[in-house]
Amino acid sequence: MVLKSYKPVTPSTRHLITTQEPTLWKGKPVKQLTVGLSKSGGRNNLGRITTRHRGGGHKRKYRFLDFQRNQIQEGKVLRLEYDPNRTGFLALLKNEDEKLSYILAPQGLQEGQILTSGETGDIQVGNTLSLKNIPIGTTLHNIEIYPGRGGQLCRAAGAQAQLIKKNEDGYGMIRLVSGELRLISLECKATIGSVSNADHQNICLGKAGRSRWLGRRPSVRGVAMNPVDHPHGGGQGKTSGGRPSVTPWGWSTKGKKTRHNLATDRYIVKRRK
Numbered sequence: 001m002v003l004k005s006y007k008p009v010t011p012s013t014r015h016l017i018t019t020q021e022p023t024l025w026k027g028k029p030v031k032q033l034t035v036g037l038s039k040s041g042g043r044n045n046l047g048r049i050t051t052r053h054r055g056g057g058h059k060r061k062y063r064f065l066d067f068q069r070n071q072i073q074e075g076k077v078l079r080l081e082y083d084p085n086r087t088g089f090l091a092l093l094k095n096e097d098e099k100l101s102y103i104l105a106p107q108g109l110q111e112g113q114i115l116t117s118g119e120t121g122d123i124q125v126g127n128t129l130s131l132k133n134i135p136i137g138t139t140l141h142n143i144e145i146y147p148g149r150g151g152q153l154c155r156a157a158g159a160q161a162q163l164i165k166k167n168e169d170g171y172g173m174i175r176l177v178s179g180e181l182r183l184i185s186l187e188c189k190a191t192i193g194s195v196s197n198a199d200h201q202n203i204c205l206g207k208a209g210r211s212r213w214l215g216r217r218p219s220v221r222g223v224a225m226n227p228v229d230h231p232h233g234g235g236q237g238k239t240s241g242g243r244p245s246v247t248p249w250g251w252s253t254k255g256k257k258t259r260h261n262l263a264t265d266r267y268i269v270k271r272r273k
Helices: 198-202 208-213 263-267
Strands: 002-005 017-020 034-036 061-063 074-081 090-094 100-104 114-116 128-130 139-141 151-153 161-166 171-176 181-185 189-192 268-270
Touching (some): 017 198, 074 100, 114 128, 151 189, 263 268
Antiparallel strands (some): 002 017, 034 061, 074 114, 128 189, 139 189, 171 181
């Protein structure tokens, strides 16, 4: 994985920085593992906008991923692929029965590598096994919260966690990148290594059009609006809003915690920073 910057021969390449991965598959994805993806425009099932600044974007196909790693107990990596629906790359596996499946590609995975999934296995990048059989200090991703549900933690590009402790009560302690310490059952599975495409955070789109290709619509600052449109609007000349940052509906933002207490909160030993 390398970062590529462009000479400013056109306005669109003036600040453009992209990632280059020469080993990625240049063709189309496996047809039986994809389905057409319809755009929501940030609207829910009632047609109301619940997430603003969404809409448009390039046409996509959704890839079905095996987050549980139950479909293939032992498979060979055929190729690495780009996925427009997520920041990390995918790996196409094939088992002895010629069955194919997509998984999240960890950093350092190569074509032709043999991966295993089960209760036990070798401590090798890409292998999935139970936490009870993983040594303390191992880097993990695609971690289950409940046994058998499939990986739910650490699935974005470059994401990783670390197993730092095993308790006698059947729970292990995981340290997330945010600094949060969480207890997870040792019966849950996790994949060795970190997610690929760690340089995704260093990408610079370079122009507004690239944001539109990704389905991101423009966002207007509240201080540039009129008082009837936003609490920060109005004033003589340029102002800073005159109050702590809020949404157009007056709700506090920029640091305001909106997470509700869930049933799983009792498993959080230390909150994120």
